[in-house]
Amino acid sequence: MSDQYSSRPTFVSLVERYQTGMMLSIKVDMFGTDSHLYIPEQAVPNLVPFIDKYLEWEELARSRGDQLDKEIGTTQGWGAFKLKAHFFSGNVDRHFLAIRQCALGCFGGEGDEEFYFNREEAEVLRGLMVDLRDGNLKMLNTDEVYN
Incomplete structure (x- = not known):
């Protein structure tokens, strides 16, 4: 069970959907299959405060030795998907931000995927979202470079 929360090769890119x-x-390499978490810029105003809440709770839970399994919030994702943020303690020293990408109301159905971020990874994710919101991420056209 613990390897579900272990680091996996992860790649982030900026994409534009029609x-x-x-x-x-x-994109997370699950050692054989890939999983994708899509975060549209419209979701960022809700997700950044969810990450801030996770960071606040993580510090508090670590200092108190608490273990929690608590929903933070849900927001609209891409298309018919919702993004559900959740605080999850692996143990008293390891706390994760879990983001579930799901359809049909996030009831844990087949096809729902959950992505786990430790504190450092959540801070990086937050920074990427802020950069997306502020227009600081640029798409690179490699075809112009490698012609």
Whole structure:
């Protein structure tokens, strides 16, 4: 069970979806299959405060030795998907931000994917979201470079 929360090779890219705008695409190599978490720029105003809440709770839980399993909030994701943020303690010293990408109301159905971020990873994710919101991420056209 613990390897579910272990680091996996992860890649982040900026993608533009036709008529839906820009989004972060986070691809996690699950050692055989890939999972993708899509964070559209429209979700960022809600997700950044969710990450801030996780960071606040993580510090408090670590200092008190608490273990929690608590929902932070849900927001609209890309298309029919919702993004559900959750605080999850692996033990008294390891606390994770879990983001579930799900359809049909986030009831834990088949096809729902959950992505786990430790404190450092959550801070990096927050920075990427702020950069997306502020227009500081640029798409690189490699075809112009490698012609």
